[in-house]
Amino acid sequence: MNYVIIGNSVAAVGAIRGIRTIDPEGNITVISRERHTAYGRPLISYLLGGLITEKRMPYLPPDFYEQHRVNLLLNSEVIAVDDAKKRVKLASGENVPFDRLLIATGGDPFIPPIEGLADKEKVFTFTTWDDAAKLKGLAADIERVVVIGGGLIGLKAAEGLYLLGKKVTIVELADRILSAAFDRPAGRIVAKKMKANGIDVITEDTVVRVDGEGAAISGVTLKSGDFIPCDTLIVAIGVRPAAGFLKGSSVEVNRGVVVDDSMATSVKGVFAAGDVAEARDFFSGAKNPMPIWPDAYIQGDIAGTAMAGSTKSYAGGLAMNSIEFFKVSTISMGITNPPDPAEYEVLTYLDAENYQYRKIVLKGNLLVGAVLVGNVDRAGIFAGLIREKVDVTPFRDKLLATDFGFIHLTKEIRSTLFAPIGKVA
Amino acid sequence: MKRIYTLEDACIGCHLCEVACITEHSLSKDPVKAFLHEPARPISRCTVEEWDGGVVSLSTTCRHCDEPDCLRACISGAIQKFDSGVVRVDAEQCVGCWSCVMACPYGAVQRNLAKKKANKCDLCPDRKNPACVDACPNRALVYKEGNQK
Numbered sequence: 001m002n003y004v005i006i007g008n009s010v011a012a013v014g015a016i017r018g019i020r021t022i023d024p025e026g027n028i029t030v031i032s033r034e035r036h037t038a039y040g041r042p043l044i045s046y047l048l049g050g051l052i053t054e055k056r057m058p059y060l061p062p063d064f065y066e067q068h069r070v071n072l073l074l075n076s077e078v079i080a081v082d083d084a085k086k087r088v089k090l091a092s093g094e095n096v097p098f099d100r101l102l103i104a105t106g107g108d109p110f111i112p113p114i115e116g117l118a119d120k121e122k123v124f125t126f127t128t129w130d131d132a133a134k135l136k137g138l139a140a141d142i143e144r145v146v147v148i149g150g151g152l153i154g155l156k157a158a159e160g161l162y163l164l165g166k167k168v169t170i171v172e173l174a175d176r177i178l179s180a181a182f183d184r185p186a187g188r189i190v191a192k193k194m195k196a197n198g199i200d201v202i203t204e205d206t207v208v209r210v211d212g213e214g215a216a217i218s219g220v221t222l223k224s225g226d227f228i229p230c231d232t233l234i235v236a237i238g239v240r241p242a243a244g245f246l247k248g249s250s251v252e253v254n255r256g257v258v259v260d261d262s263m264a265t266s267v268k269g270v271f272a273a274g275d276v277a278e279a280r281d282f283f284s285g286a287k288n289p290m291p292i293w294p295d296a297y298i299q300g301d302i303a304g305t306a307m308a309g310s311t312k313s314y315a316g317g318l319a320m321n322s323i324e325f326f327k328v329s330t331i332s333m334g335i336t337n338p339p340d341p342a343e344y345e346v347l348t349y350l351d352a353e354n355y356q357y358r359k360i361v362l363k364g365n366l367l368v369g370a371v372l373v374g375n376v377d378r379a380g381i382f383a384g385l386i387r388e389k390v391d392v393t394p395f396r397d398k399l400l401a402t403d404f405g406f407i408h409l410t411k412e413i414r415s416t417l418f419a420p421i422g423k424v425a
Numbered sequence: 426m427k428r429i430y431t432l433e434d435a436c437i438g439c440h441l442c443e444v445a446c447i448t449e450h451s452l453s454k455d456p457v458k459a460f461l462h463e464p465a466r467p468i469s470r471c472t473v474e475e476w477d478g479g480v481v482s483l484s485t486t487c488r489h490c491d492e493p494d495c496l497r498a499c500i501s502g503a504i505q506k507f508d509s510g511v512v513r514v515d516a517e518q519c520v521g522c523w524s525c526v527m528a529c530p531y532g533a534v535q536r537n538l539a540k541k542k543a544n545k546c547d548l549c550p551d552r553k554n555p556a557c558v559d560a561c562p563n564r565a566l567v568y569k570e571g572n573q574k
Contacts, residue, residue, distance in 0.1 A: 014497070042500040046520055056518060059502035294498035294528055301492070322498075322527040329536075331527045376523055377536060380494065384530025405532060406485055407474035411433065417531065418485055420430035420567045 001026035003307055004088060004096055006078045007104035008032035009041055010293055011274030011300035013060065015102050018304025018312075020068050026308070028070045029096060031088070033077040036129055037065065042293065044132035048160030057129060078105075081249040083267045100307040103246070103257055103265070103272040104300060107239030107291055109153075116210035120217050122232040123210075126157040127239060139164050144230040146170075146220050148207050150177030152323060154236035155190070158199055159325060161234075169200040169228050171207055171220075181321045183336050185348070186371050189355055193326045202226075207233075241276040241289050254278055256289035261314040263303035271307055273299035282316030282387075283335060283368060290317040320383060322376070328355045331379040334369035334386050335361050344368070349400050360399045365391045367399070375402055426510030428571050429471075429546070429555055431483050435565035436473075438482030443469035445560030449549055468537050470546040471557050484557065484566060487512065487533040487546035488573045495545070498528035503543070511550075516542045 003019055005012045008030050016028060038059040046052045065072050073090075080089040087097045109125035117123060122142070124135055135142075145161050147154045150172030158168045170177065177194075178187045191201050205222045210233060212218035219229040241256035252258045252266035256278030263271045263279065274296035278287045295317045305312045320333035338344035338361055347360040354374065360382075361369035366389055370382040381404070385392065390413065392399065398408040406414050444456060450467040451459030459466055471486040489512045496504040496512060503518035504525060514525075514534075521541035525534040535544040549555040558568040 038502075040501040040520075042522070043520060052520060056501065056520070061502075061505070293500055293524065294494070297497040301497075320498075320527055322522055322524045324522065329523055331523065333527065376526060378532035379523075379527045380525075380529035380534070381532040383494070383528060387530065403474075405472070405474045407476040407481060407483065414433055414483060417488075418431040418483065419433065420569060421571050 001308075002097060002099045003028045003102070004098035004100070005030045005102040005104055006088065007102075007106055007274065007276070008034065008038050008072070008074075009104070009106055009274065009296070010038070010059070011104040011106075011277075011296040011303070012102070013038055014297040014300025015104065015273060015304030015307070016068050016070055018301040019308045022305065022308035022310050028068065029073065030065075030070050031073045031076050031078055031090070031096065033075070034128065034130070035075050037072070037074070039129055041127070041129075042156075044126065044129055045156035045160040047129070048132045048136055048157070049163030051163070078245050081246055081251065081270070083249050083251065083270060086269070099269065101270045102300075102303050102307060103243070103251070103270065103276055104274045104296075104303075105242040105245075105276045107275040107289075108242040108244075109235065110238050110240050111235050112237060114207055114210060116212070117233070119215060120210055120212065120233065121215040122217055124232070124234050126153055126234055126236055132160070135161070136164075138232075139166075142166055142232045144169075145232045145234060146207065146228055146230040147234040147236055149236035149238065150174070150201065150203070151180060151236060151238065152178065152321065153239075154234065155194070155325060156323070157234050157236055158194070162197060162199055167198075169202060169230070170194070171202045171205055171222065171228075173204070173206045175204050177201060177203065181319070181323075181332050181336065182330070183359060183371055185350055185352075186330060186332065186336075186357055186359070186373050189352060189357055189373050190325045190328065190330065192352070193328050193355065197326050202228075239275065239291060241278070243276055254287070258287060261302075262306040262311060263299055263314065264306060271303040273303040279314060280316045282318040285316070288317075290319060292317065292319050292321070294320065315387065318383070318386065322379075328373060329376045330371075330373045331376040332369075332371045333379070333383055334367075335363075336369045336371050338369075347400050358400055358402075362392065362396075365393050367392050378405060381405065426489065426570070427548075427568055428489055428573065429486050429548075429558060430567045430569065430571065431485065432565045432567060433481075433483040435563045436482045436484060437563055437565070438473060438475050438479040439562065440473050441560045441562060442471050442484045442557035442566060443473055445556040446470050449552070449556035465539060468535055468544055470535065470544055472532065472535070484561075485531065485533065486557070488531055489546075489548065490573045494528040494530060495525035495534055498524040500524055511548050512545070513547050514543050514545055516540070519543050
């Protein structure tokens with residue numbers, strides 16, 4: 001059996017482990033356009049800010065590929081998939097045959113057409129190790145930076161640059177930063193912390209022109225007419241599933257590569273996992289891309305298991321993020337901004353002064369979302385209650401308590417989770 | 426694999442499991458020295474929860490899951506599952522992002538804020554039985570073969 005995996009991040013690793021659990025024999029080939037072995041992609045902001053060295057970047061023990069007998073092709077880009085002939089074509093012209101294929105290419109940063117942007121030199125995206133390394137290498141020539149986009153990537157890039165002593169301005173189109181992952185009060189707390197550290201946060205505005213002579217940037221002009229001087233631009237508007245190379249194949253691509261609950265695509269023998277995939281949402285059942293690290297691992301594991309001929313079913317993607325901004329811890333999960341407030345009940349506790357916030361989102365008797373800022377201890381208990389669809393009625397009034405724990409749940413749940421099975425001598 | 430289980434009805438909420446855990450993971454392995462004199466005193470990897478003034482109590486700890494949510498959420502690869510089944514955090518590799526805290530449905534990964542490292546049960550590699558189990562005066566903690574639930 002020839003397994004080919006395109007991409008080499010967390011979904012690929014989940015798949016490699018998934019395959020090897022069942023099939024110790026088959027050939028696994030991993031093809032990556034990057035030059036590195038798997039690395040902790042979210043660590044790039046830590047690397048940029050000098051919080052870690054390059055030594056911490058590898059995600060796996062050095063002998064992982066050898067131990068799992070993986071043939072690793074780095075610096076290799078797949079340009080086409082021929083699903084009829086069951087082979088992928090590399091940029092080098094080489095063809096790699098497959099029996100089972102996993103598409104785990106992640107996302108590509110989206111760069112919008114902005115006047116004057118194309119011919120400028122110091123314009124960066126921030127999604128790869130090399131992006132961070134390039135920025136770090138140029139750090140001495142950077143003084144003022146504008147970050148377009150106030151999402152997680154933009155904010156983490158801003159923080160990294162701030163730690164290098166750069167003057168940073170964030171420009172966000174929405175009326176607040178972190179609008180996707182966070183609700184309004186949590187976003188406000190983070191914005192307050194950013195501003196307290198001297199980072200300018202501009203909302204409800206966007207960059208319409210990049211100014212400067214030739215390849216050099218002198219500043220950006222905003223829609224409002226304001227001009228912000230800067231010498232470097234980070235574009236962090238968002239990522240799109242990296243599925244362009246599937247054009248010409250029969251693999252169904254909507255926004256991402258459409259997959260079922262075993263991560264199988266529309267083409268037999270071809271699977272997709274991670275940020276490139278469009279899988280079922282935990283709550284709605286609708287399919288949508290979900291660029292969430294733990295979810296990518298889970299999808300990779302399910303795909304690898306299916307590729308090796310066994311089955312594990314996907315419970316649906318549950319968004320969750322744990323991010324620290326200027327030493328304020330934040331964890332959010334599930335539905336944090338209920339679309340129709342009448343259908344949901346929201347419990348909150350706010351102490352903005354001390355950067356503490358807790359929010360619980362309920363739908364009927366079920367927990368569907370949580371936001372924790374400051375004290376995030378044991379947040380995973382909420383994740384468990386969401387995933388297991390536990391009826392919260394008996395402990396509803398305890399959900400906001402900072403010491404919320406299993407003691408507030410029913411004895412039955414506690415026994416199920418922690419008591420020994422069978423007779424104890 | 427052998428796992429630590431809790432007999433809730435036998436727990437008297439004495440917290441000796443936590444004392445034993447901190448002591449075992451200290452430099453001196455002496456409770457008095459560890460609590461009073463060690464600059465970076467470890468924090469307990471088991472958590473005793475109490476309610477109603479201690480009428481209800483139990484010690485909760487890591488299940489060393491077959492498919493650990495903490496490992497799947499870990500962005501640095503610091504959390505690994507070994508062939509023996511034990512799930513451990515490599516403190517040097519950990520960046521303190523708390524993704525494991527977000528993911529663990531057992532609430533079994535602690536934040537060591539002083540060190541900015543995730544902290545979790547390692548089943549006491551230097552001992553025959555985990556220190557918490559040996560220290561429990563009421564045998565409310567049981568170390569035996571069993572599944573994760």
